[in-house]
Amino acid sequence: MKGNITRRGKNSWRLKFDAGADPVTGERRIIYKTVRGLRRDAEAELVRELRALQTGEHVEPSRLTVGEFLKSWLKTHSANVAAKTGERHREIVEKHLIPELGAMPVQKLTALQIQDYYAKALASGHRKAKRGLSALTVRHHHRVLFQALRQAVRWQLVARNVAEAVTPPKAARKEIQALDAAQVSKVIAAATGTPIALPVLIAATTGLRRGEILGLRWRDIDLDRARLHVAQVLEETRKGVAVKEPKTARSRRTVTLPALAVEALRKHRAEQAETRLMLGLGKDDDMLALGDPLGNPTRPSNLAKPFNRIVRKAGVPRVSFHALRHSHATLLLKAGTNPKIVSERLGHAGVAITLDTYSHVLPGMQENVAEAIDAALRGAAAAND
Numbered sequence: 598m599k600g601n602i603t604r605r606g607k608n609s610w611r612l613k614f615d616a617g618a619d620p621v622t623g624e625r626r627i628i629y630k631t632v633r634g635l636r637r638d639a640e641a642e643l644v645r646e647l648r649a650l651q652t653g654e655h656v657e658p659s660r661l662t663v664g665e666f667l668k669s670w671l672k673t674h675s676a677n678v679a680a681k682t683g684e685r686h687r688e689i690v691e692k693h694l695i696p697e698l699g700a701m702p703v704q705k706l707t708a709l710q711i712q713d714y715y716a717k718a719l720a721s722g723h724r725k726a727k728r729g730l731s732a733l734t735v736r737h738h739h740r741v742l743f744q745a746l747r748q749a750v751r752w753q754l755v756a757r758n759v760a761e762a763v764t765p766p767k768a769a770r771k772e773i774q775a776l777d778a779a780q781v782s783k784v785i786a787a788a789t790g791t792p793i794a795l796p797v798l799i800a801a802t803t804g805l806r807r808g809e810i811l812g813l814r815w816r817d818i819d820l821d822r823a824r825l826h827v828a829q830v831l832e833e834t835r836k837g838v839a840v841k842e843p844k845t846a847r848s849r850r851t852v853t854l855p856a857l858a859v860e861a862l863r864k865h866r867a868e869q870a871e872t873r874l875m876l877g878l879g880k881d882d883d884m885l886a887l888g889d890p891l892g893n894p895t896r897p898s899n900l901a902k903p904f905n906r907i908v909r910k911a912g913v914p915r916v917s918f919h920a921l922r923h924s925h926a927t928l929l930l931k932a933g934t935n936p937k938i939v940s941e942r943l944g945h946a947g948v949a950i951t952l953d954t955y956s957h958v959l960p961g962m963q964e965n966v967a968e969a970i971d972a973a974l975r976g977a978a979a980a981n982d
Contacts (some may be wrong), residue, residue, distance in 0.1 A: 598613030599614065599615050600612060600613060600615070600643050600646070600647055601613050601614075602636070602639050602640065602643060602842040603631060604636075605631065605782050608633055608634055608635070608964035609631060609632075609633050610631070610632045610633075610634075610636065610638075610639035611629060611630070612628075612629065612630040612631075612632060612639060612642060612643050612646065613627065613628070613629055613871060614626075614628050614643065614646060614647060614650075615627060616628045616650055624966045628646070629640070629958070630641065639863045641834055644693065645697045649756075655813075659702070659703070659704055660702055660753060661702065661703050661704070661705045661754060662693070662699060662700060662702055662703060663694070663698045663699050663700070663701050663702075663706055664695045664698075664699025664700065664756065665699075665703075666703045666745070666749060667694060667695055667745055668690075668695075669882050670745045670749070671683075671686070671687055671690055671746055673748075674686065674744070674748070675687065676746070679832065679841055679844070680832060680834045680836070680839060680841070680959055681833070681834050684834050684835060685737075688736065689738055689741050689752075690741065690745075692720065692724060693718065693724075693738055694738065694741070694742060694757070697717070697718075698710065698711070698714060698715050700771065703749060703754060703755060704754070704755055704756075706746075706755075706759055707759060708759045708760070708762035711742065711759065711760060711763045712763050712764070715735050715738070715739065715763070715765060715766060717939075718730045718734075718735050718738065719732065719735055719766060719806060720790070722734075724736070732766035732767060732768040732769065733771075735765060735766050735769035736765045736766060736768055739760065739763065739765035740765075741937060742760050743758065743760040743761070743971070745756040745910075746759065746760050747760075770861060772957075773923045773955070773957075773979070774914075774916040774917060774919075774920035774923060775918075775920060775923040775924045775926075775927040775952065776913055776914070776916060776920060776921075776924045777915075777924075777928075777931045778928055780911070780913040780924075781801050781921070781924050781928070782910065783911040783913055784801070784907060784908065784911045784913060784921070785797060785798055785801055786911070787907045787908075788907045788912035791903060791907065792903065793903050793904060793907075794861075795861055795862070795865055795887060796810050796811065796887060796895075796900060796918075797904070797907065797918075797921065798857070798858055798861050799858060800921035800922060800925070801924065801925060802854065802855050802857065802916065803825070803852045803854065803858070803925065803942070804852075804922045804925035804926055804942055804943050805827065805852065805919075805922070806830070806919070806922060807897045807900060807918055807919065808830040808831045808832055808833075808897055809827050809830050809843075809848075809944075810887060811831040811885070811887055811888075811894060811895050811897055812827075812830045812840060812885070813825060813827075813885065813886045813887060814828075814829070814882065814883055814884060814885055814886060815881075815882045815883075815886050816882040817829075817886075818862060818886060819929050820854075820859055820862060820863055820866075822854070823854045823855075823859050824851055824852065824853045824854055825850060825851070825852055825854060826850070826851045826852075827843060827849055827850050827852065827944065828843070828849060828850075829841065829842065829843070830842070830843055830844070830848075831885075831894055831895075831897060832897075833896055833897045833898055838894050838896055838897070838901075843944070845944070845946055847941075847944050847946050847947075848944040849944075850941060850942075850944050852942055862886070865886075866886070869890055872890040873890050876890065876891075877893070878890070900918050901917075901918065904917075904918045922943070923954075925953075925959075926939055926942075926943055926951070926954075927953055927955060927958055929942070930955055930958040931958055936948050936951055937951055939951055939955075
């Protein structure tokens with residue numbers, strides 16, 4: 598590959614080099630680039646450009662803006678993520694990243710500009726309230742922009758991902774919400790007789806996520822063997838509700854059921870079957886177990902308000918529905934259940950996530966272990982005397 602340098606001004610040079618044939622049209626491509634500085638700066642830049650052409654890392658000059666690129670990226674990105682995730686990423690791009698960074702040519706975007714954007718978002722980034730966004734939210738923005746620019750590198754629109762040189766804000770660790778055994782029992786009692794009694798009971802006794810509970814079909818529940826299988830998840834977006842695959846292979850799992858959950862599910866199925874019989878409908882193992890008698894799904898968002906009323910009635914600390922999952926895990930760990938079993942039950946990717954999430958339980962577990970080993974050794978010593 599050849600190139601040459603021509604002086605354009607006192608400290609300005611024009612690079613001209615052959616980029617080879619266009620892979621689509623077959624036409625010869627001649628690239629021109631202006632470099633400011635000394636001649637040796639221009640020579641060094643020409644060497645870099647020619648090397649990039651040889652290694653396939655060359656990026657064609659482009660006026661494509663950050664906004665134009667992000668819109669194109671969203672079209673392909675949305676097809677590769679869950680609907681809810683795609684919806685959230687689109688909101689971040691359209692409501693935050695494009696308004697603040699969209700006019701800048703993507704090839705001229707700098708790490709400093711991104712860092713300044715994060716600082717502004719922390720100070721006054723909330724579009725409605727006159728306040729800044731949380732550090733955790735800005736980290737989500739960073740994650741989306743990082744993913745997008747990584748794809749821009751793959752598409753050879755930019756030479757490098759400038760977001761790699763940016764430090765996102767550090768988010769404070771958020772303490773999980775969990776109830777103790779007595780409080781969980783009060784919540785279950787307060788939910789009895791309400792439309793969401795069964796979702797509350799299943800969440801408390803299995804640790805399933807809200808979407809996993811509402812996505813259960815009768816064929817996923819084996820009442821004779823007292824277990825259920827998480828095979829699909831109910832997801833809610835602005836477009837409505839839809840069924841999707843579990844997020845990971847570990848999320849697709851089998852969970853055992855305690856007797857009180859089995860009894861409640863048997864009663865619910867009998868009542869549901871009776872209603873369907875009155876409507877002239879037969880048994881359908883493929884229908885959603887916790888939907889209406891016609892098989893229509895329960896929206897996950899519809900659990901929030903009735904659950905808040907149940908919590909107030911139970912007289913326990915104000916928590917979200919998801920706190921039942923955390924409570925389930927915490928109670929198991931405090932009872933001495935092997936963390937790996939708890940991790941499998943929750944569908945975590947690995948036991949490390951479980952231990953990190955519920956690290957507040959570990960000090961008590963350490964004390965129990967110390968007492969257990971002390972008792973074992975003292976017992977053995979006494980037997981040897």
